[in-house]
Structures are given as structure tokens and as C-alpha cells.
Amino acid sequence: MTKVSVLGNILLGLLGSGGRTGYELTRDFDVSLANVWAASHSQIYPELAKLEGAGLIRKTEAGPRGSQRYAITPAGNDALRHWLAETQPVDNPRAEWMVRVFFLGTLAPNQAATYLEGQQKYHADKVARYRAFAEHCAVDDPDSRWDRIALEAGMRFEAAMADWAAWAIGELQRTPKA
Amino acid sequence: MTKVSVLGNILLGLLGSGGRTGYELTRDFDVSLANVWAASHSQIYPELAKLEGAGLIRKTEAGPRGSQRYAITPAGNDALRHWLAETQPVDNPRAEWMVRVFFLGTLAPNQAATYLEGQQKYHADKVARYRAFAEHCAVDDPDSRWDRIALEAGMRFEAAMADWAAWAIGELQRTPKA
DNA sequence: GCCTCCATGTAATTGGTTACATGATTCT
DNA sequence: AGAATCATGTAACCAATTACATGGAGGC
Incomplete structure (x- = not known):
């Protein structure tokens, strides 16, 4: 083989x-x-x-x-x-948007916040697009069942990341000097 | 430059x-x-x-x-x-574990379920490890603030994916013939 | 003396992106 | 006639993985 x-x-x-x-x-x-x-x-x-x-x-x-x-x-x-x-899937992470977070302390607080706001919008927009796409498939339909299940993962992922960004922005405001 | x-x-x-x-x-x-x-x-x-x-x-x-x-x-x-x-982060997705989901219809239903169970465990384990690691950093601590914020994204991501896998397994059982 | 860990490098190969290149068919 | 889209390929380059290779320092 x-x-x-x-x-x-x-x-x-x-x-x-x-x-x-x-x-x-x-x-x-x-x-x-x-x-x-x-x-x-x-x-x-x-x-x-x-x-x-x-x-x-x-x-x-x-x-x-x-x-x-x-x-x-x-x-x-x-x-x-x-x-x-x-075979097991290989996890080979290449999440540039995520890796940047580790280094946001390099920037001024308002610039870091701008980055997080950009991410919040980016992920929220993806949720909206995925939701629209979900109209075209259903778990009950044998032809689109797995597409719908994959899409559900995408929606939950993007929603979780949009929520995370909102949380992070809130934390920054809560502890501005820390 | x-x-x-x-x-x-x-x-x-x-x-x-x-x-x-x-x-x-x-x-x-x-x-x-x-x-x-x-x-x-x-x-x-x-x-x-x-x-x-x-x-x-x-x-x-x-x-x-x-x-x-x-x-x-x-x-x-x-x-x-x-x-x-x-600069904007480049999104270059390489999620092999996710791409496989699109093709799980190729397998027998119980094999597909086995895959999803494996994923559920994988992501749940990661949540546990991340939670342990979170003890060592805090948003209030200037030295570990951004590590903690990045970690929070990881925890939310892995938790969302573990939940998704559980949901998908449930959907498979709910509509076994579809 | 031997083992482990520290420490750095190169070579070969595979995987992936950008750019170059060409031509057929359909629509207006 | 011209534009858009269909359709396939190669070349150059960059990024990443695996394997090869070497040697120093410290512990036992």
C-alpha cells in the first residue's frame, strides 16, 4: 500500500x-x-x-x-x-490568529483590544454565514447528514471563539492596570 | 523591511x-x-x-x-x-480530524460512532489538561495575563468540540436509519 | 567509562503557495 | 469580437518534517 x-x-x-x-x-x-x-x-x-x-x-x-x-x-x-x-488524525495546529494572542502584551492595551474586537467580528460573521448554509442540509437527510454534522462543529467552534473574544475584551476593561 | x-x-x-x-x-x-x-x-x-x-x-x-x-x-x-x-492573521486551516467528518458516511454507522467517541475523549482530555494548567496563570497577573487569555480560548474550543461530539453521537442514535 | 541530557546544526524529502502558461467553449 | 468561465498543467519558491550527524557537560 x-x-x-x-x-x-x-x-x-x-x-x-x-x-x-x-x-x-x-x-x-x-x-x-x-x-x-x-x-x-x-x-x-x-x-x-x-x-x-x-x-x-x-x-x-x-x-x-x-x-x-x-x-x-x-x-x-x-x-x-x-x-x-x-489511522489517527494528525493534529498539526497552524492557528496564527491564536498564536498572536500570546504576544498581545507587546502592544498598547487599546491596540490589543482592537485585535480582539477584530477577532470577535470575524468569528461572529462566520457563525452567521454557517447558519445560513445550515438551511441547505439536515441530519435527517442521508445525503447531507455528515455535511450538517461537520457544519455544526464549525458553528459551535466559531460561536465559542466569538464568545471568548467578548469575554477577553471584558477582562481587559475589568483589570486595566494589571 | x-x-x-x-x-x-x-x-x-x-x-x-x-x-x-x-x-x-x-x-x-x-x-x-x-x-x-x-x-x-x-x-x-x-x-x-x-x-x-x-x-x-x-x-x-x-x-x-x-x-x-x-x-x-x-x-x-x-x-x-x-x-x-x-497585518491580518492568515487563516490556513489544516484540521484533519474535522475534514474526516465529511466522509464518515463511507464507514459503517458503528465505525463512525467510534470515531466520534474517540474525538469526544480527545477533546475532553484536553480540557482537563488545560484546566490543570490554568492554575499557574491569571488574568490579574501581568506576567501571565495573555497566556491565561490564550488558554481560555483553548479551553472553550476543546469544550465546544467535546460537546459537539457528544451531540453528534446522540443525533446518530436518534436517527439510526436516516 | 557510560548514560543522559544539553546543544546545535545539515540534508533529503514532502507538502503547499504563487506565478506562469495555454487553450477551448459559451455568452453577450 | 470580446469577455467570462471552463479546464489543465508546470515551475519556482517557501515552509515543514524526518532523518542524519556531532559533540560537550554532568551524574553515577
Whole structure:
């Protein structure tokens, strides 16, 4: 079994629910997926070639403008399920917005507060956008069930972070000299 | 002004509260910081050389075993404050544990539930560890104020995700066939 | 003398971003 | 005819991980 990267497994997961072209896969990343794992076409096309070389996906029909549709193979399905059921997710945190908080003491108190206010707005806006998106999926609907469950995590995460920012701003005001 | 990477800015931030050797900086990443941005010594030493070349830090005294202490320069302080006050944090999500949720429909329902239970435990454990760590810092203490505020974000985040996992497990049981 | 920890570095590889490059089809 | 969108690819660069490599100092 060749090692499959996270991106490769995501592509397998997307192709698991039907054939797609590289262009369509690229667009899939723009919507919900981009909030948890971003990828651009320049990364996707070479990865598709790799997956095909490993026999995990195969070319199906070619469309107009040189578009090429791919489908997952049985070996690809095995690899996807192996990833999901038998490996642990790697936690590789890259939260720049969060790391900055450790160093806000470097700034004047009002500048630190400005940063926190920006974060509060940023997370609150995301909650609003997620809530709108939630209209389109439901846990009772087999087709969107897992999208809805993932979305719920996003909503709770962004809401918790907006609340945290509001709390932090309050603490700053409560103890201005400390 | 030469462009400073996020890692470079973190090193500047750490050196902002006193001189450190590369070894000590590496250890600093192991504690709290590792939960939001990880880095190993093989990345830190070259980055220190780069920062020194750009005049943002300077070598102070050399210690035993070839250890080399660094201090931030006025230019380094300017760069740090510029990063904190005048640039926007880049959101580059790499949440593998979250992206997997989108594809849990590929698994049998009990396997999907196992994954969610694993996540619930993972996040609940982190809450417990964070709570223990919170004993050592307080918002009223100028030395640990921002550590405590960052920690609060971590606690709220992990608690929200543990709650989400419990909710998701409940939803699966409520609508087993959907 | 041996083990552990302190302390620093480089090399090879993988993963990811930005920029460059090209051409077909559809819509107005 | 021109613009927008569809569609795919490569090259250069930067960031990050894993592995390789070395040696000093202190404790037993």
C-alpha cells in the first residue's frame, strides 16, 4: 500500500460520492471544505495523477475542453476506509490568529483590544454565514447528514471563539492596570 | 523591511520577553505554544540565523556546549509590533480530524460512532489538561495575563468540540436509519 | 567509562503557495 | 469580437518534517 497524503484521502473521499473532474474537485474545495482544509488546482492535478498511478482512482470519460473525469476504484475505497477507520488524525495546529494572542502584551492595551474586537467580528460573521448554509442540509437527510454534522462543529467552534473574544475584551476593561 | 514568516514572528515574540538560546526556544514550543503552532529545532536554528541576518535579533553571550543566547533588537521589536498591529492573521486551516467528518458516511454507522467517541475523549482530555494548567496563570497577573487569555480560548474550543461530539453521537442514535 | 541530557546544526524529502502558461467553449 | 468561465498543467519558491550527524557537560 502506497502512502496517501491527507489531500489524497480528501480527493478519494470526494470521488467516493461520484465521479468528478479536477476542475469540479477544485470547486468543491472552495465551498465547505475550504474552512477545514484548503487546496488549489496546482496541488490537486498532480495529486490526481499520483492517485491514478497508485491505482486508487481511474480515468472515466473525457469531456469537452480536455476535461477528464475520474472515478474511485475498489482499491481507492479500501484506502479511504483504511484512513478513516484505522489511522489517527494528525493534529498539526497552524492557528496564527491564536498564536498572536500570546504576544498581545507587546502592544498598547487599546491596540490589543482592537485585535480582539477584530477577532470577535470575524468569528461572529462566520457563525452567521454557517447558519445560513445550515438551511441547505439536515441530519435527517442521508445525503447531507455528515455535511450538517461537520457544519455544526464549525458553528459551535466559531460561536465559542466569538464568545471568548467578548469575554477577553471584558477582562481587559475589568483589570486595566494589571 | 524583509518579510518575516509566522515562525520568525513567534521567535521574535518569545525573545521579546527576555533572551533565550535556540534550545530554550525549542522547549518553549513544547509547552503551551505547541497547541497552536508547532516547530522543531531543525526549523528554529535556521530561522534564528535568518532573523539575525536581517538584524531583528542579535547574539549576546555564548554559554557552555556552544550554546548561543539571542536577544531582540529595536528593529526586531518594530517588526513584531508591525506584525501584531498592522497585518491580518492568515487563516490556513489544516484540521484533519474535522475534514474526516465529511466522509464518515463511507464507514459503517458503528465505525463512525467510534470515531466520534474517540474525538469526544480527545477533546475532553484536553480540557482537563488545560484546566490543570490554568492554575499557574491569571488574568490579574501581568506576567501571565495573555497566556491565561490564550488558554481560555483553548479551553472553550476543546469544550465546544467535546460537546459537539457528544451531540453528534446522540443525533446518530436518534436517527439510526436516516 | 557510560548514560543522559544539553546543544546545535545539515540534508533529503514532502507538502503547499504563487506565478506562469495555454487553450477551448459559451455568452453577450 | 470580446469577455467570462471552463479546464489543465508546470515551475519556482517557501515552509515543514524526518532523518542524519556531532559533540560537550554532568551524574553515577
